[in-house]
Amino acid sequence: MLDRLAAKPLVKSRQRVQDHAEVLTSAWLVDDMLDLVKDESGRIDSRFLEPACGTGNFLVRVLARKLTTVKVRYGRSKFENRHNALLALMSIYGIEIQRDNAEECRSNLLSLFTAYVGAKAEDEWVRAAAFVLGVNIVVGDALAMVTVGTAPGTHGQPIVFAEWGYLGRGKYQRRDFRFDRMTGRGTVSEGEAHHEVFQPVRAYPTMTVAQLACEETIA
Numbered sequence: 532m533l534d535r536l537a538a539k540p541l542v543k544s545r546q547r548v549q550d551h552a553e554v555l556t557s558a559w560l561v562d563d564m565l566d567l568v569k570d571e572s573g574r575i576d577s578r579f580l581e582p583a584c585g586t587g588n589f590l591v592r593v594l595a596r597k598l599t600t601v602k603v604r605y606g607r608s609k610f611e612n613r614h615n616a617l618l619a620l621m622s623i624y625g626i627e628i629q630r631d632n633a634e635e636c637r638s639n640l641l642s643l644f645t646a647y648v649g650a651k652a653e654d655e656w657v658r659a660a661a662f663v664l665g666v667n668i669v670v671g672d673a674l675a676m677v678t679v680g681t682a683p684g685t686h687g688q689p690i691v692f693a694e695w696g697y698l699g700r701g702k703y704q705r706r707d708f709r710f711d712r713m714t715g716r717g718t719v720s721e722g723e724a725h726h727e728v729f730q731p732v733r734a735y736p737t738m739t740v741a742q743l744a745c746e747e748t749i750a
């Protein structure tokens with residue numbers, strides 16, 4: 532899967548380069564850069580956001596590194612292996628202005644996850660992961676920090692990211708935060724727990740994989 536991705540051309544068309552500066556990064560360069568943050572890129576729950584993620588050349592290789600750690604740590608328990616693989620996916624975020632790229636990015640990440648957990652396309656693990664990716668890989672403008680879309684209610688909305696957590700025993704939690712608030716200028720002092728940076732715009736009841744698999748993506 533990684534070899535197939537690495538073999539793809541880095542430029543799709545001259546027009547796309549002109550319109551969106553779309554020149555993708557080669558696999559060897561991605562790996563060299565991720566080596567600079569080796570501990571973080573292999574940590575299962577370290578959060579990675581790529582604000583111009585293209586088709587996921589960085590994010591896919593981050594996921595591959597995280598899954599290597601999952602295998603070493605949890606490979607002997609199918610239950611923990613799968614749940615921690617999903618946690619690894621949950622900590623990967625992207626923004627991409629071109630919908631086709633965002634969809635390709637989700638699909639690339641999903642293929643890697645599916646192969647890792649050894650699931651079939653209709654399996655609840657794949658549906659849960661697809662839902663997570665629909666939330667985490669945003670079709671949006673990273674500079675304006677708003678969504679881009681054609682369906683009603685999907686354009687010009689503040690970008691919101693989900694903070695996922697694994698509580699153990701098959702349960703996940705989710706709280707949503709606004710990207711513009713998280714990246715707001717200025718410093719936040721210790722003890723300012725009430726500051727808007729720390730206030731979720733929405734908190735959800737805990738969810739299992741089966742429940743995540745039943746969620747509908749609006750993206």
Ligand SMILES: C[S@@+](CC[C@H](N)C(=O)[O-])C[C@H]1O[C@@H](n2cnc3c(N)ncnc32)[C@H](O)[C@@H]1O
Nearest residue numbers: 551553554555556583584585588627628672673
């Ligand atoms: C130079 S490519 C890099 C893609 C990917 N990061 C990689 O290294 O392979 C830049 C990407 O950013 C996207 N892009 C351009 N402007 C953007 C914006 N304002 N918000 C989000 N994505 C944007 C383009 O569509 C393109 O896919």
